[in-house]
Amino acid sequence: xxxxxxxxxxxxxxxxxxxxxxxxxxxxxxxxxxxxxxxxxxxxxxxxxxxxxxxxxxxxxxxxxxxxxxxxxxxxxxxxxxxxxxxxxxxxxxxxxxxxxxxxxxxxxxxxxxxxxxxxxxxxxxxxxxxxxxxxxxxxxxxxxxxxxxxxxxxxxxxxxxxxxxxxxxxxxxxxxxxxxxxxxxxxxxxxxxxxxxxxxxxxxxxxxxxxxxxxxxxxxxxxxxxxxxxxxxxxxxxxxxxxxxxxxxxxxxxxxxxxxxxxxxxxxxxxxxxxxxxxxxxxxxxxxxxxxxxxxxxxxxxxxxxxxxxxxxxxxxxxxxxxxxxxxxxxxxxxxxxxxxxxxxxxxxxxxxxxxxxxxxxxxxxxxxxxxxxxxxxxxxxxxxxxxx
Amino acid sequence: xxxxxxxxxxxxxxxxxxxxxxxxxxxxxxxxxxxxxxxxxxxxxxxxxxxxxxxxxxxxxxxxxxxxxxxxxxxxxxxxxxxxxxxxxxxxxxxxxx
Numbered sequence: 442x443x444x445x446x447x448x449x450x451x452x453x454x455x456x457x458x459x460x461x462x463x464x465x466x467x468x469x470x471x472x473x474x475x476x477x478x479x480x481x482x483x484x485x486x487x488x489x490x491x492x493x494x495x496x497x498x499x500x501x502x503x504x505x506x507x508x509x510x511x512x513x514x515x516x517x518x519x520x521x522x523x524x525x526x527x528x529x530x531x532x533x534x535x536x537x538x539x540x541x542x543x544x545x546x547x548x549x550x551x552x553x554x555x556x557x558x559x560x561x562x563x564x565x566x567x568x569x570x571x572x573x574x575x576x577x578x579x580x581x582x583x584x585x586x587x588x589x590x591x592x593x594x595x596x597x598x599x600x601x602x603x604x605x606x607x608x609x610x611x612x613x614x615x616x617x618x619x620x621x622x623x624x625x626x627x628x629x630x631x632x633x634x635x636x637x638x639x640x641x642x643x644x645x646x647x648x649x650x651x652x653x654x655x656x657x658x659x660x661x662x663x664x665x666x667x668x669x670x671x672x673x674x675x676x677x678x679x680x681x682x683x684x685x686x687x688x689x690x691x692x693x694x695x696x697x698x699x700x701x702x703x704x705x706x707x708x709x710x711x712x713x714x715x716x717x718x719x720x721x722x723x724x725x726x727x728x729x730x731x732x733x734x735x736x737x738x739x740x741x742x743x744x745x746x747x748x749x750x751x752x753x754x755x756x757x758x759x760x761x762x763x764x765x766x767x768x769x770x771x772x773x774x775x776x777x778x779x780x781x782x783x784x785x786x787x788x789x790x791x792x793x794x795x796x797x798x799x800x801x802x803x804x805x806x807x808x809x810x811x812x813x814x815x816x817x818x819x820x821x822x823x824x825x826x827x828x829x830x831x
Numbered sequence: 832x833x834x835x836x837x838x839x840x841x842x843x844x845x846x847x848x849x850x851x852x853x854x855x856x857x858x859x860x861x862x863x864x865x866x867x868x869x870x871x872x873x874x875x876x877x878x879x880x881x882x883x884x885x886x887x888x889x890x891x892x893x894x895x896x897x898x899x900x901x902x903x904x905x906x907x908x909x910x911x912x913x914x915x916x917x918x919x920x921x922x923x924x925x926x927x928x929x
Contacts, residue, residue, distance in 0.1 A: 476840060500890040500924045501840055501878040517844075520874040535873035539882040 445785050446511065446827040447793055448492065449801055450479035453819035455494060457512045460814070461831070464791055464805040467814040473515065474506065481566045481780055481823040488574040489827050493593060495564035495579070503563050505537045505579075505593045519594030536595050540564070540579070540587055543600035549583065550611040559583045559603070566780060566823075568622035571629060578648075580619030584610060584636045588648065599648035602634065606653065606671045613638035613674050620779055621678050625685040633688065633703065638663070638674040641690065643703050654703030658692060676719045677779045681728035689731050689758070691721040691779070696733060698758050709758020714745050720782035724807060725790040729757040732792060732808060734777040743774035751794070753808045767811030768802065775800070780823035787828055795821025833864055833909075834919040841879070841922065845872040850919055859914045861893055862905035879922060894921040 447458040454472030473479075477496045485491040494506040494515065506515045520535035540561045551557035562582040570576035575592040578599075585603055587596040602619075610617060621635035630647045633654075640655040653671050661667040663674060674693035681687065690697040690706065694717050697706040710716035715735045724730035731754050737745045744750060748771065751764040775798035785791040792804040799818035804811045835851045842848065853867045862885070869876045876882065879891050885905070887893070892901045896910045896918050912918040 475843075498840065499927075500838075500888070501844075502881075502888055503877070504844070504874075517874050520876075535876040536882070538877045541883060 442831050443787055444829050444831045445787070445791065446484075446489075446829055447783075447801065447803075447814070448482040448484065448494075448512070448823075448825040448827070449795055449815070449818065449821055450482050450494070450780075450823035451795075451799070451819040451821050452478055455479040455482055455496075456815065456818055458801065458814055462787055464785075464787075464803055464814075465812075467803075469815055470512070472819075473512070477504075478563075479822065480563060481825075483567050483569055483825045484827045485569040485574040485577075486571050489829055491569070491574040491592075493567040493569060493577055495567055497563040503538045503540065503561075505564065505567075505596075507593050518592050537593050540581055540585075540596055541598070542585060542603075543598040547603060547607060549603075549607055549617065550609055552612070556608065559585070561585075562616065563618075565618040565620045566622055568624060571624050571626055578622050578624075578632070580622050580634060582616045582618035583612075584617045584619050584639060586619050586622065586634055586648065599644075601644070601649050602642060602651045605642055605651040607639075609671050610636065610639035611672065621675070623678060623680055626682045627685055631685075631702070633678055633680075635675040635678050635690075637676065638672060638693075640671050640673040641675050641678060641688075641703055654699075655706070656704065657699070657706030658697065659695070659708075660693065663693060677721045679721050679723050679731070681723045684728050687728065687757075689721050689723060691718050691733055693717065693739060696721070696758055709754070711754070711759035711761055713752055713761050714750075718777075719779040720777055720794065722782045722784055722792070724792075725784050725786045726788065727755070727790075727807075730755045730807070731757065732782065733761075734782070734794065736776060742776045747772050747774060749773040749775065749796075751792070751804075751808055751811075764804070764808040764811070766809065767804075767813075773798075778822055781821050783824050783826040785826045785828045791826065793824050793826055795824045797821065832916050833859060833867070833913065834916055835864065835868060836919045836921045838922060838924040840924065841875060844874050844878065847872075859909050860906050861900060861903065861909065864909065864920055865905070890925040890927070892923040892925050894923055895919075 443462040449456040454475045456471035480495045482494040490511040492508040496504040518537045548556035566580040568578045579587040623633040625631035642651045658673045677691045686702045688699040696710045698709045718736045749768045752761040775796035782794040795801045797820040801815040833853045
């Protein structure tokens with residue numbers, strides 16, 4: 442019998458929701474790290490008990506937490522005294538929360554058009570390696586990607602990313618962060634990342650060098666040059682593991698698709714009521730079945746008409762159907778953030794998302810029906826799912 | 832012995848209750864107290880001051896003997912009452928309105 446573990450990051454702590462494979466009866470543990478912002482938690486695909494978490498606060502900055510027992514206990518990696526003794530026998534400081542940009546810090550474009558130095562603010566997303574539980578990538582604000590190979594004790598920037606026209610990147614209203622990291626399951630040297638508001642980028646050499654992959658994106662309302670090479674506000678990218686060269690994107694506006702690893706994009710918004718939104722994800726067993734949550738507009742971050750509707754396309758875009766059964770269809774004015782949707786690998790595939798109103802919804806049947814599995818949490822920042830063998 | 836009072840979230844991180852007692856060699860300054868605190872509780876590194884620059888984080892304040900020492904140079908000697916343990920050195924999360 443399988444079971445699922447849902448990792449929920451919120452504005453005021455983390456929560457872990459568990460259920461058996463039926464996904465009907467849920468237990469909630471938490472808040473973990475009560476009072477802190479948990480931008481993201483994610484488990485290692487090769488060791489599900491190894492979970493990384495990004496914990497931050499406006500007062501006390503960034504921490505990385507790690508659990509090696511499936512979320513029962515947590516420690517910032519490498520901060521136990523016995524792990525930190527220097528050659529002189531004196532303890533050295535913990536560095537699991539040290540995200541230092543490599544070399545010359547450099548500058549990026551600021552709101553007033555001047556150049557502004559990169560300043561680390563927080564970790565938005567942690568992507569564990571597909572093969573090594575001690576290796577993970579961190580997407581941070583101001584936009585950069587870091588890598589650990591020692592389980593999170595130390596982090597080193599892959600500075601080539603900021604070399605991809607970083608001086609032209611400019612923060613959007615939500616900040617300038619690497620919020621999406623996807624490792625190609627067939628070629629771990631190939632990694633995709635996305636930045637608001639710079640666009641999507643790809644490396645073919647494990648992170649040494651990167652190139653923008655934004656051809657075909659059009660941002661006529663956000664950029665003076667609608668077809669610019671960088672500057673697009675990409676909200677999320679998703680792929681199916683069996684076809685990692687096919688990418689789906691929720692841009693600020695527009696649902697996009699690429700069939701050649703991001704070299705060229707085309708719009709597949711089709712009949713959506715609005716193509717603004719944040720998350721996008723792919724059914725675990727059906728590579729052409731994708732999910733989005735349309736949001737009214739960039740000015741109105743809530744669902745159209747007060748109806749919370751997930752839209753599903755079984756044709757890889759263009760043709761969309763509203764999924765409403767079990768979701769509030771009146772007076773609903775929550776948002777669903779970019780990292781707050783996930784799928785499990787059970788059959789039927791479970792779809793999960795969290796809202797800024799503190800609800801977490803689960804559909805155990807690919808989106809046909811939904812139930813709230815948590816209803817009164819703090820605003821949900823991220824949702825990840827682990828499918829476990831019990 | 833130097834007595835230090837941590838804010839709620841840093842007490843939780845350090846897994847301590849109540850005040851923290853520190854041995855700090857002379858001169859007892861803001862910096863030497865923070866150095867000793869981070870050495871004893873490495874999890875606090877980077878939470879009160881930045882890695883590298885060691886600049887105080889903007890919303891962390893340092894109080895002692897009813898004085899706000901947050902803007903004083905970190906080499907500033909702490910008051911005698913803190914040095915002899917009569918008064919604690921307070922690390923405080925700044926008030927947030929709204």
